[in-house]
Amino acid sequence: MSVNEQARRAREAASVLATVTRTAKDGALQAMADALVARTPEILTANEADLAAGREAGLSTAVLDRLALSTERVAGIADALRQMAALPDPVGEVVRGTTLPNGLELRQVRVPFGVVGIIYEARPNVTVDAAGICLKSGNAALLRGSSSAARSNAALVAVLRDAVAGAGLPADAVQLLDASSRDSVKELMRARGLVDVLIPRGGASLIRTVVEESTVPVIETGVGNCHVYVDAAADLQKAVAITLNAKTQRLSTCNTAESLLVHADIADAFLPTMLAAFAAAGVTVHGDERVRAFSDAVVPATDEDFGTEYLSADISAAVVDSLSDAVGHIRRYGSGHTEAIVTDSTTAAREFVARVDAAAVMVNASTRFTDGGEFGFGAEIGISTQKLHARGPMGLPELTSTKYVVTGDGHIRT
Incomplete structure (x- = not known):
């Protein structure tokens, strides 16, 4: 027929x-x-x-x-x-x-x-x-x-x-x-x-x-090249737990985190623990030069890596000097699906929410929550990344x- x-x-x-x-x-x-x-x-x-x-x-x-x-x-x-x-x-x-x-x-x-x-x-x-x-x-x-x-x-x-x-x-x-x-x-x-x-x-x-x-x-x-940005004012324990969940809770979904951005002011305290957690979970980190300085297990990241929806046990990572740099990175490589910030600063959270252009923005929560069922809609046909008629779940x-x-x-x- x-x-x-x-x-x-x-x-x-x-x-x-x-x-x-x-x-x-x-x-x-x-x-x-x-x-x-x-x-x-x-x-x-x-x-x-x-x-x-x-x-x-x-x-x-x-x-x-x-x-x-x-x-x-x-x-x-x-x-x-x-x-x-x-x-x-x-x-x-x-x-x-x-x-x-x-x-x-x-x-x-x-x-x-x-x-x-x-x-x-x-x-x-x-x-x-x-x-x-x-x-x-x-x-x-x-x-x-x-x-x-x-x-x-x-x-x-x-x-x-x-x-x-x-x-x-x-x-x-x-x-x-x-x-x-x-x-x-x-x-x-x-x-x-x-x-x-x-x-x-x-x-x-x-x-x-x-x-x-x-x-x-x-x-x-749209595809889900989702980011987790760990701000200078982040709680380290929360940041590790959120990032690990966003990446590893299920690898093959569009709301899985594919990139990690870390504020330079917190990198020394955060990245050794985070990289160890990734290694224990079997996640390969594709990092920029500043991330690679923390571990020999980190492989060099290419420009293509930062724009990739892996859907696998891989994640790109970079150190940024400011929230503005994080937003700029997301605007360049993000897909408009879901972006997350981990921070205890209300000011930083509000700025991130206002400046990031995405269907969903998470504050101190895993990207994996962008889902019709998790939002209480009970049913979902997909997650729209466009802006006309429908956006999000x-x-x-x-x-x-x-x-x-x-x-x-x-x-x-x-």
Whole structure:
């Protein structure tokens, strides 16, 4: 089936979803969760085939980690759907309303986008998360995963479609596009008028390609070259704990810290302890000349290192002479995702927050908290690094647009 045909079927499904009750949508989400748990063995069989092929193809440890499913991970994905069902329905929410001087009642209300296309890499959990958040927000989902997860995604979508249909909603609310060639991506990016919005999730190359070549409107989810800046007024114990967590809590996520900046005034006291902690955790530090002076284990950092989202046990590091220098470094190399400062100075924290241009700024907290679930949104389609429509973790409201509803009583304009 062509992408255009799938998109037409998605539009039909979206027209139904736009009118169904929250009870019906939540019932479908619960059915999807139950089906995932009940059919876990077939999902894991498909996933193991993807993993075996990935290992044979030489995929990195980080990519294999993102690809891997287990009974516990499937249960967690199912629980996320149940949590999503408990969230308020954004559709129909009145954003603002008023009665105009002429008596017209004006309301701005949330409505679904319609058909949402998601292009993503090697994360089977995204298949379920995207399908669920789209359904809850009244949208039909066209899912285009990577070929490395093709078997896992096919198994997951088969389970989800059966559950959605069993709950009385259109199965075509969830569709998987062919991942065997790039043609489906090209067709999806050109399906303007059939697909309302595209959301790319993956590496810099994928996102750049979709943003630059798509005729369908795109919500850009950026790569995560996230920094931790340890200020001169930082508490050393907190700084070590935050930095280590930001880097090592999970290596393969976009909110993992990829660069460490240390104020020169605290470098002598902080870096020996921090470098030892990194060494114990198996993290390779790519440092500038001033960082390398503290340990022979630090490898020389190149300009490319400072701009790299490693997604591995590597981190770039530099010593800076001031907060302004730290901000300048972040502005040069950062991706606008998440930046963190560790400091006991309220003045330094306020300046950093005001000057750093990012979707999320952490003060004395790990970058790993930039996440829809951690923010209490309960669901997330991605983390937007752009500035129009949505920025930061994109929850259910960000998967909607609005329309104005104007109610009169025979009003005419003179």
